[in-house]
Amino acid sequence: MPEYSLAVIAGDGIGPEVIAEGRKVLDAVAVQSDGLFFRVTEFPWGSDYYRETGRMMPEDGLERLSDYDAVLFGAVGDPDIPDHVTLQGLLLPMRRAFDQAICIRPAVLYPGVESPIAGKSTGDVDMVIFRENTEGEYAPVGGRLYPGTPHETVIQSGVFTRRGTERIIRAAFEYSVRRGGKNKVTSVTKSNAQAFSMVFWDEVFDEVAADYPQVETESLLVDRAAMDLVRWPEDFDVIVASNLFADILSDIAAVVTGSMGLAPSANINPERRFPSMFEPVHGAAFDITGQSKANPLATIFAVAMMLDHFGETDAADRVNAAALRVLNDGDTLTADLGGTASTQQVGDAVVGLLQG
Numbered sequence: 001m002p003e004y005s006l007a008v009i010a011g012d013g014i015g016p017e018v019i020a021e022g023r024k025v026l027d028a029v030a031v032q033s034d035g036l037f038f039r040v041t042e043f044p045w046g047s048d049y050y051r052e053t054g055r056m057m058p059e060d061g062l063e064r065l066s067d068y069d070a071v072l073f074g075a076v077g078d079p080d081i082p083d084h085v086t087l088q089g090l091l092l093p094m095r096r097a098f099d100q101a102i103c104i105r106p107a108v109l110y111p112g113v114e115s116p117i118a119g120k121s122t123g124d125v126d127m128v129i130f131r132e133n134t135e136g137e138y139a140p141v142g143g144r145l146y147p148g149t150p151h152e153t154v155i156q157s158g159v160f161t162r163r164g165t166e167r168i169i170r171a172a173f174e175y176s177v178r179r180g181g182k183n184k185v186t187s188v189t190k191s192n193a194q195a196f197s198m199v200f201w202d203e204v205f206d207e208v209a210a211d212y213p214q215v216e217t218e219s220l221l222v223d224r225a226a227m228d229l230v231r232w233p234e235d236f237d238v239i240v241a242s243n244l245f246a247d248i249l250s251d252i253a254a255v256v257t258g259s260m261g262l263a264p265s266a267n268i269n270p271e272r273r274f275p276s277m278f279e280p281v282h283g284a285a286f287d288i289t290g291q292s293k294a295n296p297l298a299t300i301f302a303v304a305m306m307l308d309h310f311g312e313t314d315a316a317d318r319v320n321a322a323a324l325r326v327l328n329d330g331d332t333l334t335a336d337l338g339g340t341a342s343t344q345q346v347g348d349a350v351v352g353l354l355q356g
């Protein structure tokens with residue numbers, strides 16, 4: 001009987017609201033799948049925990065998570081705590097400690113969803129962004145000298161290792177081969193301006209690409225990629241980029257395909273030595289927190305990615321199909337998609353379809 005241990009960190013803002021719906025869906029799919037069982041432990045970490053203890057998670061937090069099969073994560077961020085404190089205290093240490101080097105972010109224009117870009121219809125936009133997830137511009141390397149003086153000096157360094165760069169690029173090519181279809185990988189850098197790290201990235205991309213002659217390749221500067229994602233999103237298939245660039249591009253891709261509320265994210269430990277982590281791309285969204293307005297579908301799609309990661313492809317397919325049906329029917333949509341349904345009503349609609 002497949003049993004999986006799951007650490008759930010709902011986190012901040014709308015995190016608890018969307019995670020509650022993700023869990024409802026997980027429970028429903030488990031009941032419908034003979035013998036599938038999730039042993040769930042909730043960890044009340046995040047900004048409230050910080051207010052009480054001065055830390056986003058306990059000192060031994062990572063150790064306590066390390067034996068779980070996966071982490072389901074909501075959101076992090078708080079209007080009263082600086083963003084670098086919340087992000088560096090929970091989400092980024094997890095990605096690094098568990099070597100979740102491969103971040104996968106699909107962006108698809110689903111049936112029933114309207115793109116803000118004129119003339120794009122269902123199926124026109126279907127891309128997957130591969131984000132390097134443990135180094136690059138997010139590396140905590142730098143320092144601040146003589147703060148508050150006229151000599152104040154700040155250094156923030158990017159870190160690009162051959163292992164990390166090659167790993168994410170190869171993962172993108174491998175995925176492209178498995179995915180079929182357009183069979184195209186676009187690498188995004190800024191190598192005209194960043195002549196060390198990004199020129200190195202371009203070189204590694206070319207080296208890896210040589211192993212996949214059947215895959216069409218393209219290298220774009222990030223400003224051009226941002227522009228093309230808006231005007232010609234249908235041209236993209238698989239995109240691979242550094243930590244910061246891919247984070248920004250995945251927000252653009254999410255809005256081009258209808259809403260941030262539909263974008264899931266898988267943070268994968270390729271060796272499976274540590275738990276991988278699944279989350280919606282969106283953050284805490286304080287502006288709608290506590291109003292039951294958040295779209296839970298990004299989290300529900302992230303739950304499907306987690307099931308897929310476990311090899312529970314049938315359960316994953318059923319969750320995806322139910323979520324797509326809710327979108328296509330169009331009767332139970334949250335405000336970001338032009339509807340009036342609450343977060344809970346969307347979760348209930350997905351659960352109702354799973355229960356048949």
Ligand code: GGG
Binds near residue numbers: 073074076091279284
């Ligand atoms: N659910 C994702 C989340 O809470 N994201 C907050 C955030 O600021 N993330 C930055 C990042 O993923 O790089």
